Amino acid sequence: MNALEQTILLEPATLAEALQLQADEATRGLPLAGGTDLMVQWESGVRPPPPRALNIKSLPELRELQLDNSTLVIGAGVTHATLRRAPLVCEHAPSLAHAAAEIGGAQIQALGTIGGSIGNASPAGDLAPSLLVADAEVELASVRGARRVPVASFLLGYRKLDLAPDELIVRFHIPVLPPGAREGWRKLGPRAAQAISKVMGSYRGRIENGRIAQFAVALGSVAPTAIRLRGVEQWLIGRAIDSDTLAGAEQRAADEVHPIADIRSTAEYRRWVSGRLVRSFLEQLATS
Amino acid sequence: MKKIIRTWTINGEARTVEIPPMRRLLDVLREDLELKGTKEGCGEGECGACSVLLNGEPVTACLIAAGQVPEGADILTVEGLERTEGGRLLQKLYVEKGAAQCGFCIPGMLIASYAYLQNPDRDNTDHALRDAHAGNICRCTGYVKIVEAVRAAAEQWPKPSPLPSPGGRG
Ligand SMILES: Cc1cc2nc3c(=O)[nH]c(=O)nc-3n(C[C@H](O)[C@H](O)[C@H](O)COP(=O)(O)OP(=O)(O)OC[C@H]3O[C@@H](n4cnc5c(N)ncnc54)[C@H](O)[C@@H]3O)c2cc1C
Numbered sequence: 394m395n396a397l398e399q400t401i402l403l404e405p406a407t408l409a410e411a412l413q414l415q416a417d418e419a420t421r422g423l424p425l426a427g428g429t430d431l432m433v434q435w436e437s438g439v440r441p442p443p444p445r446a447l448n449i450k451s452l453p454e455l456r457e458l459q460l461d462n463s464t465l466v467i468g469a470g471v472t473h474a475t476l477r478r479a480p481l482v483c484e485h486a487p488s489l490a491h492a493a494a495e496i497g498g499a500q501i502q503a504l505g506t507i508g509g510s511i512g513n514a515s516p517a518g519d520l521a522p523s524l525l526v527a528d529a530e531v532e533l534a535s536v537r538g539a540r541r542v543p544v545a546s547f548l549l550g551y552r553k554l555d556l557a558p559d560e561l562i563v564r565f566h567i568p569v570l571p572p573g574a575r576e577g578w579r580k581l582g583p584r585a586a587q588a589i590s591k592v593m594g595s596y597r598g599r600i601e602n603g604r605i606a607q608f609a610v611a612l613g614s615v616a617p618t619a620i621r622l623r624g625v626e627q628w629l630i631g632r633a634i635d636s637d638t639l640a641g642a643e644q645r646a647a648d649e650v651h652p653i654a655d656i657r658s659t660a661e662y663r664r665w666v667s668g669r670l671v672r673s674f675l676e677q678l679a680t681s
Numbered sequence: 682m683k684k685i686i687r688t689w690t691i692n693g694e695a696r697t698v699e700i701p702p703m704r705r706l707l708d709v710l711r712e713d714l715e716l717k718g719t720k721e722g723c724g725e726g727e728c729g730a731c732s733v734l735l736n737g738e739p740v741t742a743c744l745i746a747a748g749q750v751p752e753g754a755d756i757l758t759v760e761g762l763e764r765t766e767g768g769r770l771l772q773k774l775y776v777e778k779g780a781a782q783c784g785f786c787i788p789g790m791l792i793a794s795y796a797y798l799q800n801p802d803r804d805n806t807d808h809a810l811r812d813a814h815a816g817n818i819c820r821c822t823g824y825v826k827i828v829e830a831v832r833a834a835a836e837q838w839p840k841p842s843p844l845p846s847p848g849g850r851g
Contacts, residue, residue: 397703397705397746399703400703401702402685402748402749404702428744428746432726432745433725433726433744436705436724448749450749451751474738494812497726497815497816498793499816500741500793501816503735503739504741504745585815586812586816587727587816
């Protein structure tokens with residue numbers, strides 16, 4: 394029997410049961426959702442299998458997807474396949490739907506979840522930028538109670554989250570795309586599918602009377618977590634999208650990121666691409 | 682290790698297994714159930730050779746702990762494909778178009794094709810067809826003949842779906 398088969402699989406039937414198990418160190422298991430990160434890490438030996446895994450894949454409470462006034466509520470267990478297809482997501486958080494559609498291939502999309510993408514805490518997770526530009530919040534729960542945190546402050550650092558060991562990610566609250574605003578998503582990698590991004594990102598913006606009234610942009614794989622480029626955003630407000638604005642934003646974006654070199658790309662290339670991505674977002678916004 | 686007992690519908694038949702819950706679905710299919718048609722390529726979800734349909738959706742069986750597959754789940758492997766009209770059509774067209782060379786990726790590729798073609802809302806553009814196969818890597822064909830086979834199958838695809846409806850998936 395291999396090492397993974399020694400792991401005990403806990404199978405709570407409800408969220409309450411799951412939280413009860415997580416409350417005590419002696420019964421707690423590592424949350425296992427779609428397994429598209431964990432199974433790979435365990436099988437490749439990057440990380441040893443834990444003594445206990447907590448199967449949260451079948452928990453009905455994590456599967457919700459609904460519109461609550463002007464907030465889209467998405468359960469942590471909603472899969473990428475659902476995100477890309479659900480009319481509610483396509484309409485109210487289009488860049489999230491677009492990002493989900495470009496994760497892995499159909500098989501990974503059918504398994505992987507939004508909770509797992511954020512829970513994996515990788516700077517290359519493709520869903521974080523779209524949550525950041527929407528000022529989304531993540532809701533966490535434990536037997537101690539529930540709390541809501543902005544995704545921006547939930548992502549503490551490389552593989553670090555503001556998540557206590559007894560807590561589970563339950564759902565995301567995503568302010569819908571406001572009237573007149575537009576979103577976009579773009580990812581650069583070695584091939585179109587089934588590839589981890591070198592740089593990727595999303596924006597949400599709105600033009601009013603020919604000037605930028607609102608602009609949020611977030612990039613991933615350019616820092617220890619996905620980040621908002623607050624400096625560029627502030628600089629852009631009130632400007633018309635002309636060639637000076639495009640050049641200025643491109644330069645500022647390249648200056649604002651602090652990427653590293655790794656097996657997937659060099660820091661220099663990532664910095665350059667970051668600027669180009671922001672420029673292309675603005676060009677797209679200008680044509681809206 | 683405490684084993685679990687699960688009964689699933691595999692290729693239309695009820696099959697019961699007694700297994701460690703963290704055994705990969707791929708190993709349960711190949712070793713416990715001796716369904717060797719499903720292949721292991723990379724073991725990391727990248728290549729798609731181990732694709733099967735789980736409640737109507739294509740998934741990589743190497744990334745699934747069998748204990749996560751609920752009681753009563755419906756699983757279709759390449760062995761079950763030839764029992765379906767669409768599966769037989771795909772088989773014929775893959776042969777006619779020369780879509781298989783070494784053949785190792787083909788069980789998973791056929792599953793991806795079948796999943797794509799079974800979707801009544803399928804988008805018939807070249808992009809959508811290729812996107813539906815993006816999780817399956819083939820090192821021989823260059824994909825052109827696979828795309829031709831699937832495009833031909835799309836034109837002749839049988840209307841009513843013989844596949845049980847997906848149950849309980851978001
Ligand atoms: C072949 C392949 C291609 C891929 N391509 C891409 C890609 O293009 N872009 C991309 O972004 N990702 C990609 N991925 C990575 C992966 O699909 C995602 O990160 C996925 O969203 C993880 O979700 P999951 O449900 O499978 O997580 P799991 O593997 O089950 O869990 C991941 C982590 O999150 C934790 N976790 C999960 N759910 C919760 C919860 N509710 N509360 C607390 N913690 C939780 C787990 O404990 C674990 O630490 C790819 C993976 C593979 C195998």
